[in-house]
Amino acid sequence: MLDDSLKTQLQAYLQRVNRPFELVASLDDSASARELEQLLVTIGGLSDQISVRLDGSDARKPSFSLRRRDAGTGAEPQSLTFAAIPLGHEFTSLVLALLWTGGHAPKVEPELIEQIRALDGDYRFEVYMSLSCHNCPDVVQALSLMAVLNPRVQTVVIDGGLFQHEVKARDIMAVPSVYLNGELFGAGRMSLEQIVAKLDTGAAARDAAKLDAKDAFDVLLVGGGPAGSAAAVYAARKGIRTGMAVERMGGQTNDTMAIENYISVLETDGPRFAAALEAQVRHYGVDVMTQQRAVELIPATTPGGLIEVRLENGARLQSRSVILSTGARWRNVNVPGEQEYKNKGVAYCPHCDGPLFKGKRTAVIGGGNSGVEAAIDLAGIVSHVTLIEYGDQLKADAVLVAKLKSLPNVTIHTNAQTTEITGDGSKVNGLKYRDRVSGLEHQVELEGIFVQIGLVPNTEWLKGTVELSRFGEIVVDAKGHTNVPGVFAAGDCTTVPYKQIVIAAGEGAKAALSAFEHLIRQPAAAADTAVVRVEQPAALA
Known part of the structure; x- marks a missing residue:
């Protein structure tokens, strides 16, 4: 099931496991059960920290649970179960589940980890996915991590292809579909932050207060796709204070199955490309504020003054310049029945x-x-x-x-x-x-x-503030300027033709350079609370 190369890679990952745990399989006499048994036995043979049992009694067969006990505490074991053979797009989810269960620290902000551990209540999640779904791993991994971190969270990952009778009984026609304590919780891509925020009702207010307290930026990006990410990298390399308010890093590239036309990258997929964008942006110290939807742009009241962006949670961010890179979304047919039967066919x-x-x-x-x-x-x-x-x-x-x-x-x-x-x-x-x-x-x-x-630009919130085309695109000139001083735009939300990743990235870089040019031409007295700081080493210029 796993070739020699994959076994070698997996064995290298499993060396990071520092806490023993067991894989408990619940099997029947199906071919899928034999495949799962083979997979688990293979995994068990790659680490002396992992043991395998085949005497599980879960009602869903085939399935397996990852179980551990904190030594000496008598605590109940974590409850994370895969009613699936997690290969394909979910192989990474399996590897992460093994590592997290085995004590390897997740790459998640400490504040978010503490927020998960502090959740008050009992949560039983069931997430239905398909192995060909590239949106599913984010949700599977988020709910798996929650089960590892909080003993009051139970997560079952279910392959809809293996358990067709459940899919039919629940009329599931889109994945990922998440049920919480038997009731539909959400469908479609959700990040860990989104899930936790939905459970922790006080999170939005706390988040807004933190954002309000931030100092003004020199450049503020709104949107985190290829255009916004390129703009953030170019701005940060100039040594100026750069922030990004994004709903999800990578934007619509997350929904792209295969990318084969981005120059110098022979082949990749959308989620991997989005992760690379985020890694490069964070490498340059950009202040990335995720799960933030902008709802209003307030231009500066004086030449060179601060521009405000108001967010859905009520927070306000200020900046000397703003680059709009909000991208686009799938266009609806807008006929009777479309909204009523979304995710129902x-x-x-x-x-x-x-x-x-x-x-x-x-x-x-x-x-x-x-x-x-x-x-x-x-x-x-x-x-x-x-x-x-x-x-x-x-x-x-x-x-x-x-x-x-x-x-x-x-x-x-x-x-x-x-x-x-x-x-x-x-x-x-x-x-x-x-x-x-x-x-x-x-x-x-x-x-x-x-x-x-096709696509429709995410610009409704800008009507009456910046000039839009009849298609709703932000009107920009050759350098990415909008009709509002200090406000620039790039990517699929603009009038630039040909909505391609490589073009969006180039336009983002251009907008950042234009914003920097705008900033250095402003009178020093107009800098208010933010200043241009050219501090980047010459080697990175």
Whole structure:
């Protein structure tokens, strides 16, 4: 199951385990149970700190729990269970669970660790995931760590592909889906900070107070995707006080399955790319404020004065310059039924949620590269794919269109306008579209719909403050200036054409250089509480 190279790597990681624990398997006579037994026995053979038992009595089979007791305390063992064979995207989750259970310290801020340990209450989490979902590991790892740190937190990680009967019983049509004490807690990507904040109701107020107390920045980034990250690195290398207010580091790259066109990086995936962005930003000492949504931009009242950014939690950040890099999000079809059946058959990530529709009928709305790639991907999993394209022809690259048309279980409708998504009240059962040539209405019976019709910029909060195009994009000049003095913008939220990672990164660097140029031309008296400090060693200039 694990090749020699992977075994060698895993054995090297497991040398960091300094506290003994056991893997307790609950097995049946299925092929999956035999695979899991083989995996666990292999792991047990790589570390003398890990023992394996095959006499577990968990109702979910196959599954295994990671159990330890704090020596001499008599405390109950931690409760972390995998009802899964955690390979694929979840192999990293397995490795981290082994390390954390074995006493290796997590790379998490000490304040957040203490916040988790101080949670008051009993929490039983069940997280449904699929091994092909690249959004799932963040949630799996967050809930696993909480179970390791707090004995009152129980976490069960469930592979929806292995436990289809549970997925069907709970009408789960999107992963990750998280249940807390039997009730739906959340669906989709969630960070550790988001989960803890949702449980710790006083966290937002405490966080706001800390942010309010911060000194003014020289450059404040709003958004942490490729544009914001590049801007932060370039600004910090100038030796000036740089801050980032972000909802999630990496932005939409987290939702990208494969990245093969970023120059000098032959191939990577979105989550790995996002992690690299964050690592480089933090390397330069940028003050990264995560899980922060901006809701208002308040321009300076005097030339060279401080600009304010108000956050959703009520905090206010001040800066001598601001770079907006808020990116974009998936565009909705905006037809009846879409919102009602979101995560109940309406999905936006075929890589994440496609396996939940194995053997079922699905549709893809959108005939660009994303839509055609989604249809090709799904065709290998589902029984049939219907692709709906509004225009008179598919807009995807010719090689993708040719591949799609070669598949026997795909039907393509062009000149088709989606008019409604239908359901039975609990889940999707069909889609209606109008033939734009004949005017006739058609109904397609299906169980899943994947929306792939492009992006919309995250700029609604800026209306009336900075100039926006008719598409909602921030209007910028060749150097990233907006119409507001001291405010710059970069990336997918701007009018710069071609929404590509490499272009966003370049525009972010350009915006940072423009912001620095703006700062050094301001009168010294206008610096107020912040000053430009060129302190970076010459070797890094």
